[in-house]
Amino acid sequence: MRHVRKSTWQEHYDMGQGFRPLGDAELALLAEHVPAPEGGRALDVGSGTGELAVALARMGYRVDAVDFAEGALVRARAEHPEEQGVRWLCLDIEQDPLPSPPEEDEGGYDLVTLRLSAAFIRARSRVLRALGAQLRKDGALVVITPVVEHTPHERRHIALDEDELSQITDGFEEAMRFDAQGLAVLVLRGAGGSFTAVEKGRPDPQAVVGAAAVVTNASGEVLLGRSARGMWELPGVH
Known part of the structure; x- marks a missing residue:
């Protein structure tokens, strides 16, 4: 199960644990494509202890760094006490409203980043589209994530596979992908585009009997899965 309880993340940070350090290849790609x-x-x-947020501030951005684990923000403030370009905010991006800009600032963002956190978001498509809607004209959403191909099996839960990476680009007019020492870096622009449904034809039957289910939640969302043939389908069995 990919979703990790808030208490687990709190314990992670309280024990002094961290994540893969921000690499030079990532920084170079950010400087080139989202100055x-x-x-x-x-x-x-998912700012964690703030390494990326501080790097963005030093690039010239005013940064809202959000994480739902208060322990992460406690460490971030302690490790970067002199950093004036970052607001540290505790909120759950899947449940809470996005942060409001300072009174003297205009709304919207020129850049939204998710580093090493996309695999842990349950309603990933909904969240990414909501984040994309917060971008200013010509703004970019950057997702940096481990890839299953380069991740040990026992750590599969922290990574995305090729189908999942493809799904992230749905709804964006422009998508570029780069490699940063085994991490996939997706730079997405043009949020608000439509999803394209492609009819691939009726597949050959694989079973005599099949069953499918319509699964919804309180928000009215419907659960679909992408099959090995690349088609969106209701969950079912044969």
């Missing part, structure tokens, strides 16, 4: 515009604002989702 800070004048007055640029960035939102760092």
